[in-house]
Amino acid sequence: MVLDAVVERFIEHSPISVMARLGLQRALDPAWIDGLFEQERETQYTRELLFSTTVEIMSLVTVGLRPSIHAAAKASQSLPVSITALYDKINRTEPRLIRALVQGCANRLEPVVQSVLCKQPLSVPGYRLRIVDGSHLPASEKRLKPLREFRGAALPGQSLVVYDPDMAMIVDLMPCEDAHTQERAIMETLLESAEPAQLWIADRNFSTRAILTGWQRRGSAFIVREHGRNPGPSELESRREIGRIETGLVYEQAVCIARESDTPLELRRIELHLDEATEDGETVIRLLSNVPATHLDAQAIARLYRKRWSIGVSR
Known part of the structure; x- marks a missing residue:
């Protein structure tokens, strides 16, 4: 009863914050993510580190709450392995699993977004609009330091991103580990x-x-x-x-x-x-x-x- 009263208070004073949290909880439900991992994986497997934990740490960096994976991992209270093991897990993540995660999140969020945008034509x-384009990481601190000034060498991969402007949401993503592969x-x-x-x-x-x-x-x-x-x-x-x-x-x-x-x-x-x-x-x-x-x-x-x-x- 007390919890209900607290939630109601947040809904009254900050409804957007509550909606955002509930939306993220639906899209990034740990049980669903781990089930998706078991369904889509090919060479990876689960031992101590769940895929949902990896996604949670990466999400903290993505939304800007932590400046890096290392910082997010150090602040985590639920990381059961070393930071080195975490990086190994991330480095071996299969491209098809990334695509399935993006597609699945979009499918899970679509009913939520549609209910909000139901009055918008x-x-x-x-x-249904689909805007597609390629995305490369440019020379930045995310590349190896000796290679930051060389545009043509050791590029860090690319992806094709499919965006639905009516839902303001990425609905598909095709990752490619070879940055020199043609988008076509x-x-x-x-x-x-x-x-x-x-x-x-x-x-x-x-x-x-x-x-x-x-x-x-x-x-x-x-x-x-x-x-x-x-x-x-x-x-x-x-x-x-x-x-x-x-x-x-x-x-x-x-x-x-x-x-x-x-x-x-x-x-x-x-x-x-x-x-x-x-x-x-x-x-x-x-x-x-x-x-x-x-x-x-x-x-x-x-x-x-x-x-x-x-x-x-x-x-």
Whole structure:
């Protein structure tokens, strides 16, 4: 009874704090995390150190409550092994386990987030947005000291991150231990999770015939910035002026991409002629999309790509 009264008091005076704690408890439930570990592990095993304890310590660093893993481990009251053993456990964590943890947390949190955002409309009615981009650790104190100034050597891995802007949540992550692997190669695995009624937004690194036709085959929609060389679409009509948005003038034309064993894939090319050049000096941005014009007009597509920029993953 006393505990209920205390909780009620916190709910009354600081409801956001209580909601955040309950959300984290649901997403990072130790029993669920350890069960996930047993389900997804391949070479790792549990002896004294539970995977949930490792995740708890890493979480303290992630949210900024501790400056490093070493500091979090020293402050922990429940670490049953040495700090060296903890680092060994972290270093041997399998990439597929990391992905399963991110996906599982997103699935467990989605009902909670949806209940909070139930009155907010989707950015694009009828579609679930998926913004995908690569992430590398830059030269920093997280790299070995002798290599911090060398951009091309001993990079500390990379990942492809899938973000849902309507839920403000990362819903998938594809980690890769080789930082020199092309993002396009890692994307092949992510394509397997694409679903109908999803709208994927991506930069020109993902503008390849294989990726675009992969989304089409999975029934997903996409808006992708066109690469200068790939996929080399053929024009089906002359460019038409559509109108202006906040940053420039919008044009549209029909194009197609040849496919080896199927009919050509017809797409819309949206051109945004910028009023001001980008940091790289570019004045024209070309986007390829399979979204029907009845769902999104050219100006709306250009604005949606700008939304990708707003979450800090642009190139």
